[in-house]
Amino acid sequence: MNQQCAIIGVGMTPFGKFLDKSVRMMAMDAAQAALADAGIQPKDVEQVYFSNAVAGLVTGQEMVRGQAALRFLGLPGVPVVNVENACASGSTAFNLAYNAVRAGQVQVALVVGAERMSHEDKRVSFGALAKAVDLEEELPKHVGSGSGSIFMDIYAEKTRKYMEATGCTREDLAQIVVKSRHAASLNPLAQFRTETTVEDVLASRVISDPLTLQMCSSIGDGAAALVLCTADYLKKLTAKKPVWVGASAIVAGTPDLSLAPSPIRATFKAYEMAGVDPRDIHVAEVHDASAPSEVMYYESLGFCAAGEGVGLLRSGATGLNGKISVNPSGGLLSKGHPIGATGVSQLVELAQQLRGESGPRQRHGAKIALAENGGGQVGLDGAAAVSTILQV
Helix, strand or coil: CCCCCEEEEEEEEECCCCCCHHHHHHCCCHHHHHHHHHHCCCHHHCCEEEEECCCCHHHHCCCHHHHHCCCCCCCCCEEEEEEEEEHHHHHHHHHHHHHHHHCCCCEEEEEEEEEEECCHHHHHHHHCCCCECCCCCCCCCCCCCCCCHHHHHHHHHHHHHHHHCCCCCCHHHHHHHHHHHHHHHCCCCCCCCCCCCHHHHHHHCCEEECHHHHHCCCCEEEEEEEEEEEEEHHHCCCCCCCEEEEEEEEEEECCCCCCCHHHHHHHHEEEEEHCCCHCCCEEEECCCHHHHHHHHHHHHHHCCCCCCCCHHHCCCCCCCCCEECCCCCHHHCCCCCCCCHHHHHHHHHHHHHHCCCCCCHHCCCCCCCEEEEEEECCCCEEEEEEEEEEEE
């Protein structure tokens, strides 16, 4: 019999570029904050799921990343499961922890996502990201040739097609960044906290036409953590307001797109599991690795009808405290995208939103939230996608 699963603790470090901080330092800070928020001790944790994507390529740490990062947390003998799944690593770790709690295998699980992507040589960081594709697949000549970023070239091609089909303009794409930076300016943990303008976004260096520098997520470092527990365990914590996990769905991509794109399949599977309609969502964190991704997700995830995403953006309905507040943390564009921590940080933001703890970023009356997190590319599809519904 499946148990209900609750989030009872959240923790997160600032996101940014921190060459002086190790994965261990950031992971410990986030884990200790989440345990303190939950009001429990390390000895109460029964399983740990540790998310990291590029340490092997950036710092050289392989195989026992979680055990090394958390060795001084006070978890003697507690099993640590290391999870690597490209940019969806954090949400995949959460999905595994959720299923362990829901199945009654453990009463309490800790999820930690941590990443240090910064390196003295930027080629190391970009080279690590470029490995999140099938290296035996021959890519189109234009991909990675101009921008240096395989993924930004892929996003740019999708963007050009979307603009032609919908009438979305460069100014609309810039407005997404303006919205993102405004939210991040109110988030003390965000990487980019200075507001910007449409003019400044469009004037920034072109990375892959039509994407400018400010329209692309950046290299970043940071960590985030969550504590999950069963409904039975929650009874011991009488003062704690839980955030319930309504669903968590994970899928793999289909390289020939014989099925719908992976983010769509994961999200609509989560809607079905949780018994919610996409227009029931009050607040969402979506995988905006590039600015146009957000407005495309408005349509593909069901927030509005096909072709109406630009209108939804222009209406202000997806802004802070809007009808469906999208990426109130600042999203990957502005909160930051240290890839192993990203999926966990999305859920930290949403849990705080549902607990009414987001201050000036708060979507008032939020009861249902969605996190959508993708990773990698195989053929024509994202390699992995995880979507999660949270409720109070």
